[in-house]
Amino acid sequence: MERTDKIYGLAALFDSPDKIIHATESVVKEGYKSFDVHTPYPVHGMDNAMKLKPSTLGYITLVFGLSGAAFILLFMYWTMSVNYPMIIGGKPYFALPAFIPVTFEVTVLLATLSTVIGMIAFYFKFPVNAYPLNETNYMKAVSNDKYGVFIKSDDPKFDESKIRVFLTSLGGTNLELVYDLKKVTYDPFSPRFISVLVGVIIVVSGGTYVSLNKAMYLPPFNWMEYQFRGNPQSSSDFFSDGRVNRMPVKGSVARGFIPYEFTGVTLPENPLPNPLPVDEKVLQLGKRKYLTFCSPCHGDYGDGDSRMRGQFPNPPSLHTEKLKTWADGLIYHVIVNGQNVMPSYAHQTTAEERWAMVHYVRALQLAKNASEGDIDRFNKEFSANGK
Amino acid sequence: MENKSMEFVQKPLPESVLKTGIILLIAGVVIGVIGLLLDFDRMIFSYLIAFVFVTTVSLGALFMVSLEYITNAIWSVPIRRIMEFLASALPIIMVLSVPILLSMHSLFHWTHTEAVANDPFLSGKEPYLNTTFFIIRVIVVFAVWSLYYFMVTGNSRKQDLTKDQKLSHRNLVFSAAFIPLFAITISIFAVDFLMSLEPHWFSTIFGIYVFSGTVLAGLASVTIIIVMMMEKGYAHPALRNDHLFSLGALLFGFVNFWAYIAFSQYMLIWYANLPEETFWFLARWEGYWVVISLLLIIVHFIVPYIVLLPQPAKMDPKRLKFISIWILVAHLLDIYWLAMPQMHSDKSGFYAIFEIGFPIAAVGLMIVVFAMNYKKFNIIPVGDPKLQRGINFRI
Incomplete structure (x- = not known):
């Protein structure tokens, strides 16, 4: 290391922890402000002797710890309660006790990382790594078995000859004058540095790829594309019938699809009752489904007057006496099974939708034959329901 | 700064300390006994709380003594006698358990024979939870603590006269043997006196929960005494705030440890949501108990x-x-929160004001014990x- 002829400071060595404490106290008492003490291990009582104020590093830790806690709580609140609410274990969306361990971990993580990075950045002044005391006999001694005091030249009371006498009188030995370092900077964009960087990147990534992928046949990651599973409609070596797809167990019923017991019967003798209540929601559903599936043939109002009339066996009207006296279950039965040229609508509609359509057909029938008394009755019922 | 310390003369404590202690003790006992006469079922719980409180203060101090020997700690040597003085209450507390043993029927549901016979859970636990074995456990547990206390302090006092260094090593061996025994005995103590108040409930972490509160109580009491002695000039003049630092750091650490254990116990029960465990917390979530539960945090x-x-x-x-005073009060609240929801009294809450009696008596007892010890023994080892x-x- 090249040094200038500017004095950086004066160092002295001491033999025991007691002497270094005493020397430090004397240096403080003498009024020196810009000095440092080096010991091979932390000596008890040194903070007090040097009159050090508590470190400000703790504030960085506090701020980052609290931000970590706030961030992760908000993050979990957003993911678990707002963006993709999910019930886990029957707990509420914002299940605070379950979030506490995560909050604790993230708080500690951010607090510790910020402490270390803050120390390197603010106190060690990264990326500057030059320190005039490095590569001096003084530093070799204090990192081995000696204790040292070092008074810097920027102290207002710095006077070399006086300090020599002062430190010697305290019992200091091996006094050493340290000169400042010549400032050396390195250009991060110099061709040499860039080429070395690129070379390191190529060697490390290439070496990793070749050794893992080619030499050891290990994938660098577990790609999700490659999974131990059977794709739908593909063949299987595992099952005896050679198929991946499995048949459901005999008698199993899909959720919400209870089988209709009169499938294939012409007209059941004891048709099912309509399980749905007559309310606005059901009628709206029935209307929507009726207009989708029934109206192309039976017409928007059930008169059988759609544009199919004349091109086909004429679609029947839904306002015949026969249909008016039919039970709900029989209309339902026809929707499920079909009749004459009418196909089954069992696969296009769910049971609930079919029962709603039956209600809507009833509503149409009523509308075609309404009397004035009916209107009064409706008004009464609707006002009683508060609608 | 070397060797300026040995010529320390112990100043006698003013008479007012002992008097204050005796007055507090008598006043507390009087209030408590009046309460007992008015509403026995409620006040016996209050007695149990004060009993557990005083035990944890003493026991926490005793644990600190064993910790000093086993870790070869240096900072706590000048204040070790304070811990020993506090721990000297343990044999007295053993006698104080007699009222609890006499009124177990009011405290512990599992002592009701007819209830146990009709309850498969309680009859299953009967080999452990029965009156005879309970009394045996109380005697054994307190005997272990008292024995360790007498062995260690005996050696320490002998050392004051003989300056024999071997005694320190002997105490180290005692302490090493005591620590595992302490872990077992404090768990037994916690399960017997606090957890078995609700005999259907169980929590395997309960012993550690009580242990964390115990160490906090011991630490806080020692801190109060040493700070007051330093303020009034009864402590060794060379003691500095540096000696307090470890007490403060340990207090801080054990405050965190308590929260960690308390939360671990709560979270597992909350998450698993098993009715046989959750009902204990649900009882502490009903009515005004929810306020105390949240206040405790x-x-x-x-x-x-x-x-x-x-x-x-x-x-x-x-x-x-x-x-430290704050933490002692919080510790009392903690024991209150553990024990009181299991109270069986059906009288109105008016008698609750008498509950203040026994904790006052507990504080008075510790002051009396400390003052008597201070008179008899060296405050510095x-x-x-x-x-x-x-x-x-x-x-």
Whole structure:
């Protein structure tokens, strides 16, 4: 290391922890402000002797710890309660006790990382790594078995000859004058540095790829594309019938699809009752489904007057006496099974939708034959329901 | 700063300390006994709470003594006698368990024979939870603690006269043997006196929960006494705030440890949601208990945590004294929260004001015990080989 002829400071060595404490106290008492003490291990009582104020590093830790806690709580609140609410274990969306361990971990993580990075950045002044005391006999001694005091030249009371006498009188030995370092900077964009960087990147990534992928046949990651599973409609070596797809167990019923017991019967003798209540929601559903599936043939109002009339066996009207006296279950039965040229609508509609359509057909029938008394009755019922 | 310490003369405590202690003790007992006559079922629980409180203070101090020997700690040597004085209450407390043993029928549901016979859970636990075995356990547990106390303090006092360094090593061996025994006995104590109040409930972490509160109580009591002695000039003049630092740091650590254990116990039960475990917390979530439950988090964790967090707070006598008293009150609240929801009294809550009696008596008892010990024994272990280093201790 090249040094200038500017004095950086004066160092002295001491033999025991007691002497270094005493020397430090004397240096403080003498009024020196810009000095440092080096010991091979932390000596008890040194903070007090040097009159050090508590470190400000703790504030960085506090701020980052609290931000970590706030961030992760908000993050979990957003993911678990707002963006993709999910019930886990029957707990509420914002299940605070379950979030506490995560909050604790993230708080500690951010607090510790910020402490270390803050120390390197603010106190060690990264990326500057030059320190005039490095590569001096003084530093070799204090990192081995000696204790040292070092008074810097920027102290207002710095006077070399006086300090020599002062430190010697305290019992200091091996006094050493340290000169400042010549400032050396390195250009991060110099061709040499860039080429070395690129070379390191190529060697490390290439070496990793070749050794893992080619030499050891290990994938660098577990790609999700490659999974131990059977794709739908593909063949299987595992099952005896050679198929991946499995048949459901005999008698199993899909959720919400209870089988209709009169499938294939012409007209059941004891048709099912309509399980749905007559309310606005059901009628709206029935209307929507009726207009989708029934109206192309039976017409928007059930008169059988759609544009199919004349091109086909004429679609029947839904306002015949026969249909008016039919039970709900029989209309339902026809929707499920079909009749004459009418196909089954069992696969296009769910049971609930079919029962709603039956209600809507009833509503149409009523509308075609309404009397004035009916209107009064409706008004009464609707006002009683508060609608 | 070397060797300026040995010529320390112990100043006698003023008579007012002992008097205050005796007055508090008598006043507390009188209030408590009046309460007992008015509403026995309620006040016997109050007695149990004060009993557990005083035991944990003493036991926490005893644990600190064993911790000092086993870790060869230096900083705590000049204040070890305070811990020993507090721990000397243990044999007295053993006698104080007699009222509890006499009124077990009012305290413990599992002593009701007809209830046990009709309850498969309780009859299953009967081999452990029966009156005879309970009394045996109480005697054994307190005997182990008292035995360790007498062996260690006996050696320590002998050392004051003989300056024999071998006694320190003998105490180290005793302490090493005591620590595992302590772990077992404090779990038995916690299960017997607190957990079995609700005999259907079980929590395997309960022993550690009580242990964390115990160490806090011991630490806080020692901190209050040493700070007051330093303020009034009864402590060794070479003691500095540096000696308080470890007490502050340990208080801070155990405040966190308590919260950690308390939360672990709560979270597992909350998550698993098994009815045979959750009902214990549900009982503490009903009516006004929810206020006390939430208050416990603030009083026992958040406030001490914030107060003790800055480094200077851990060695500032004023703040340490304040927070130590605070923690002792919080610890009392903690025991109250553990025991009181299991109370069987069906009288109205008016008699609750008498509940203040026994805790006052507990504080008075500790003051009396400390003052009597202070009169008889050295406040500094003058024969301890680590004493000089302990006095010179600086952070």
